[in-house]
Amino acid sequence: MYDVVVVGARCAGAPVAMLLARAGRRVLLLDRGTLPSDKLSTLYIQQPGVALLRRWGVLDAVRDSGCPPLERVVYELGDVRLAGCASPVDGERAAYAPRRFVLDAILADAAVAAGAELRQRCRVTALLRDGKRVTGVEYRRSDDPDAEPVRVPARLVVGADGMRSSVAEFAGAEKLVQHPRLTCAYYAIWSRFPADFELYEGPTGWVSAVPTNDGVLVSAYYPQDRFEEVRHDAQRHYLDNVRTNAPGLFARLGDATQLEALQGTGDQQNFFRRAHGPGWALVGDAGHHKDSLTARGIGDAFLQAQLLAERVAPVLGDPAAPDVPLDAASDAASDAASDAALDAALADYAAERDRRLTESYQGTLLVAQAAAREQRKALLAAVGRSEELTQVYFDAVAGLRSPTELYTPQLQAMLAGR
Ligand SMILES: Cc1cc2nc3c(=O)[nH]c(=O)nc-3n(C[C@H](O)[C@H](O)[C@H](O)COP(=O)(O)OP(=O)(O)OC[C@H]3O[C@@H](n4cnc5c(N)ncnc54)[C@H](O)[C@@H]3O)c2cc1C
Known part of the structure; x- marks a missing residue:
C-alpha cells in the first residue's frame, strides 16, 4: 500500500513525489514514457520557479548542466523597447531555460533520491474506487500490450499527467473555466x-x-x-x-x-479543471492550462506541487507512529476521520491554486489576443518612460507582482496624455 501514487513524472509530478517522499510518505511515481526525454516547451522558468528549484536543492544541478543564467530581458513591441530584469526572489535574480530532457530528469532523480519509487513505461488505464472514493490506479506496461494490468492501492492519486490528463478523465474532473485557443x-x-x-x-x-x-x-x-x-x-x-x-x-x-x-x-488550451475529489487531486497542466505565450506553465506546475505537498503530507499518516492494534469499529472511525482530513487538505489546495493562478490566467488571455496589440503598445510606451514602472512591468511578467500595480496615478496620467 502506497500513501500516494503520482501519475506523470515531469515538472509537476516529480516535485510532488520528491516532497512527499522527503516528508516520509510512501510514494509511487508512474510515467507512460521514459526519462530523460524531450517535451514540447520553450523552456523559460521565471524567478519564482527558480526560487523553488533552489528551495528544493536542485538548482545547482540545473546550473551544472550548462544552462546559462538569464539576467536580462528585452521586450520590443513596434518601436517601443523595454530592457531589464525581474527583481530577485529569495536571492535568485536569474531565470533559466533548461532543456526538458535535462530539467525533468533532474526532478525525477531528486524524487527517487528522496525515496519515491519510479516506474517508467507504465500507462495508467483506470482508477480503483471504493464507492465515490478513489483508492488507487490500474496501469499497463506501455511497451507490452499483452501484459496483465497491475493494480496499486493508495490513499491519494495525484494526476500530474499533462493537459490531456487521463486521471482527470477517469475522475470526471470537469473544466470549471474554459476559453477558446488564442x-x-x-x-x-x-x-x-x-x-x-x-x-x-x-x-x-x-x-x-x-x-x-x-x-x-x-x-x-x-x-x-x-x-x-x-x-x-x-x-x-x-x-x-x-x-x-x-x-x-x-x-x-x-x-x-x-x-x-x-x-x-496549435492545441494551446485555456482552462481550469476541478482540482480534487475524494482521494484524488490534479497538479500542473492536468488541472490548469493556459497559452504558453507568457511562459508560466513550468513555474505554475512547481507552485502547485509545493502547495499540494505541504497540505497533504501531514494528513497522509505519520510513518513514525507505532502500529497500535485497533478494534474494527474504532478502525473504521479512524479511517473516516483521516479521509475527511485528507479531503479538507485537498479542498484547501484547490482553493489556493485558484487564488494564486487566476490573475495570471486572465493576464495571459489578454496578452495572447492580437487584437489588443495597439492598447499594449500605448501601455508599454508609457511604462518605458519610467524606470520604476519598467521594474514593476518586469516583475509582473515574472509573476512577482500583480499587473494592477502598474496602474499608478503616474501611469494613468501618462496614458491620458497629461
Ligand atoms: C509550445 C509550448 C511552449 C511552452 N513554453 C513554456 C515556457 O517557456 N515556460 C513555461 O514555464 N512553460 C512553458 N510551457 C508549458 C509547460 O511545458 C507545461 O506547463 C509543463 O510541461 C507542464 O508540466 P506537467 O508535468 O504538468 O505535464 P507534462 O510535462 O505534460 O508531463 C506529463 C507526464 O505525464 C505522463 N503521462 C500522461 N498520461 C499518462 C498516463 N495515462 N499514465 C502515465 N503517465 C502519463 C506523460 O508521459 C508526461 O511525462 C510551454 C508549453 C508549450 C506547449
Whole structure:
C-alpha cells in the first residue's frame, strides 16, 4: 500500500513525489514514457520557479548542466523597447531555460533520491474506487500490450499527467473555466549566438529567443486562426514570422544554424479543471492550462506541487507512529476521520491554486489576443518612460507582482496624455 501514487513524472509530478517522499510518505511515481526525454516547451522558468528549484536543492544541478543564467530581458513591441530584469526572489535574480530532457530528469532523480519509487513505461488505464472514493490506479506496461494490468492501492492519486490528463478523465474532473485557443506556436533550437531572453511583438505575431543548454531556442507564435495555413508549410511561415516581427533577431540567425527540426502545436488550451475529489487531486497542466505565450506553465506546475505537498503530507499518516492494534469499529472511525482530513487538505489546495493562478490566467488571455496589440503598445510606451514602472512591468511578467500595480496615478496620467 502506497500513501500516494503520482501519475506523470515531469515538472509537476516529480516535485510532488520528491516532497512527499522527503516528508516520509510512501510514494509511487508512474510515467507512460521514459526519462530523460524531450517535451514540447520553450523552456523559460521565471524567478519564482527558480526560487523553488533552489528551495528544493536542485538548482545547482540545473546550473551544472550548462544552462546559462538569464539576467536580462528585452521586450520590443513596434518601436517601443523595454530592457531589464525581474527583481530577485529569495536571492535568485536569474531565470533559466533548461532543456526538458535535462530539467525533468533532474526532478525525477531528486524524487527517487528522496525515496519515491519510479516506474517508467507504465500507462495508467483506470482508477480503483471504493464507492465515490478513489483508492488507487490500474496501469499497463506501455511497451507490452499483452501484459496483465497491475493494480496499486493508495490513499491519494495525484494526476500530474499533462493537459490531456487521463486521471482527470477517469475522475470526471470537469473544466470549471474554459476559453477558446488564442495562439499556435512553432520553435527550433539554433546554434549559439549572442542573445538575451528576447520577446518581440509585431504586426503578424510574437517571437522569442531563449538561450538554453546547447544553443538558443527561437519561437514564433501566430494567432490561432492562422494555424491551418501555417501548419502546412510551418518552416517557411516560421522564418517569415521571425523576419517580419523581429528583424534584428532574424539578422543574427544568419550566423547560426538550425540544429533541430521545428516543433509546434496549435492545441494551446485555456482552462481550469476541478482540482480534487475524494482521494484524488490534479497538479500542473492536468488541472490548469493556459497559452504558453507568457511562459508560466513550468513555474505554475512547481507552485502547485509545493502547495499540494505541504497540505497533504501531514494528513497522509505519520510513518513514525507505532502500529497500535485497533478494534474494527474504532478502525473504521479512524479511517473516516483521516479521509475527511485528507479531503479538507485537498479542498484547501484547490482553493489556493485558484487564488494564486487566476490573475495570471486572465493576464495571459489578454496578452495572447492580437487584437489588443495597439492598447499594449500605448501601455508599454508609457511604462518605458519610467524606470520604476519598467521594474514593476518586469516583475509582473515574472509573476512577482500583480499587473494592477502598474496602474499608478503616474501611469494613468501618462496614458491620458497629461
Ligand atoms: C509550445 C509550448 C511552449 C511552452 N513554453 C513554456 C515556457 O517557456 N515556460 C513555461 O514555464 N512553460 C512553458 N510551457 C508549458 C509547460 O511545458 C507545461 O506547463 C509543463 O510541461 C507542464 O508540466 P506537467 O508535468 O504538468 O505535464 P507534462 O510535462 O505534460 O508531463 C506529463 C507526464 O505525464 C505522463 N503521462 C500522461 N498520461 C499518462 C498516463 N495515462 N499514465 C502515465 N503517465 C502519463 C506523460 O508521459 C508526461 O511525462 C510551454 C508549453 C508549450 C506547449
